[in-house]
Amino acid sequence: KQxxxxxxxxxxxPEGENLVLxxxxxxxxxxxxxxxRQDPGKGLTSLLLIQSSQxxxxxxxxxxxxxxxxxxxxxxxxxxQPGDSATYLCAGTFSGGYNKLIFGAxxxxxxHP
Amino acid sequence: DGGIxxxxxxxxxxxxxxxxxxxxxxxxHDAMYWYRQDPGQGLRLIYYSQIVNDFQKGDIxxxxxxxxxxxxxxxxxxxxAQKNPTAFYLCASSITSGGTGELFFGEGSRLTVL
Numbered sequence: 647k648q649x650x651x652x653x654x655x656x657x658x659x660p661e662g663e664n665l666v667l668x669x670x671x672x673x674x675x676x677x678x679x680x681x682x683r684q685d686p687g688k689g690l691t692s693l694l695l696i697q698s699s700q701x702x703x704x705x706x707x708x709x710x711x712x713x714x715x716x717x718x719x720x721x722x723x724x725x726x727q728p729g730d731s732a733t734y735l736c737a738g739t740f741s742g743g744y745n746k747l748i749f750g751a752x753x754x755x756x757x758h759p
Numbered sequence: 760d761g762g763i764x765x766x767x768x769x770x771x772x773x774x775x776x777x778x779x780x781x782x783x784x785x786x787x788h789d790a791m792y793w794y795r796q797d798p799g800q801g802l803r804l805i806y807y808s809q810i811v812n813d814f815q816k817g818d819i820x821x822x823x824x825x826x827x828x829x830x831x832x833x834x835x836x837x838x839x840a841q842k843n844p845t846a847f848y849l850c851a852s853s854i855t856s857g858g859t860g861e862l863f864f865g866e867g868s869r870l871t872v873l
Contacts, residue, residue, distance in 0.1 A: 650801065678860050689765075689849055690802075690864040697859065735801065739860055746817070747862060749794075749801030 648673045648740050652750035659757055663726050667753050669719040669736035677739040679719050680747065681710050684733045693734075694721070726757045761786045763865035765850050770870045772837070772844070780835045780868045782850035789855040791833035792862070795819060796847040805848075808833055809855055837870060845872045 649672045659665050669679070678697050682690040694703045694710040696719065702711040709722040719736055733754045737747040763784045772778045782791065790809045794802040804817030808827040822841025827833055833852075837844045850865045 655799075680861060682864075687847075687867075687869070689763075689866040690851075690862075692861055692863060695859055695861045737802075737862075746804060746807065747802075749803075751799060751801045 648738075648748050650736060650738055650748050650750040652734075652736060652753050654753060655751065656754040657756070659726055659755070661726060661728060661757055661759050663757075664722070664724050665726055665755075667721040667723070667734050667736075667755070669721070669750055671717050671719070671738050671740075671748075673738075673740045674714045674717055675741040676712075676714055677741060679710075679712050679736060679738045681708075681719075681721050682735045682737065684735060684752070686733075690735065726755075728757050728759055731755055731757050763850055763852055763863060765848075765865035765868050768866065768868060770868060772870060772872050774872060775839045777836055777838050778870065780837070780848055780850075780870070782833045782835065782865060784831055784833075784850075784852045784863075784865075786852055786863065787830070788852035788863075789830070790853045791827070792851040792853075793817075793823070793825065793833070793835045794849045794851065796849060796867075802849060805835065844870055846870060 651670045680695045681693045696712040707724040712719045733752040735752040737749040766781045792807040793805040806825040808814035824836045848868045851862045853862045
């Protein structure tokens with residue numbers, strides 16, 4: 647069974663800290679992995695998408711990596727700000743499940759001043 | 760602006776009633792999806808459609824129905840057969856051929872059964 651896991655479920659850090667959010671998946675036959683941000687009561691905003699042929703993607707202070715052999719992806723947030731406080735979800739599309747994303751439960755991030 | 764519009768944002772239903780959630784996109788995407796989100800859980804796929812007049816069941820389709828009569832529209836009906844319909848519902852869309860597979864989401868509809 648294809649599963650996506652995110653640990654920890656919640657994280658609280660002081661402003662300015664660099665942090666890493668973790669995502670693991672059970673099936674190495676991954677087509678792509680997507681990171682999303684979700685604010686309370688809102689929809690999901692796509693942050694980064696990594697194709698299976700790529701190792702990482704960067705957007706501003708965000709960097710996402712993908713290691714298929716170990717079944718892991720990380721989202722690195724540099725110089726965190728209170729505005730980064732949200733829930734971050736990762737989701738993978740796997741071979742045989744075209745465009746059917748399997749989601750992790752998310753990591754709820756709080757960045758305090 | 761291109762995007763996905765879901766309505767209503769909040770909906771209350773009495774037990775035994777069917778309700779329909781609207782999802783419209785002007786991104787010219789071929790594929791559309793409905794996900795359900797419960798507190799503390801990841802999103803679960805209800806139904807998806809990769810082309811007009813065709814749709815497939817996802818992981819939790821029981822008690823739900825959809826139609827795809829137009830490319831831009833993918834309404835979801837929550838029927839009285841759905842035993843625990845209170846949840847946050849999210850619609851998404853993506854390009855199929857020639858795309859990266861990236862999904863774009865609407866703002867969601869929160870359904871509460873009274």
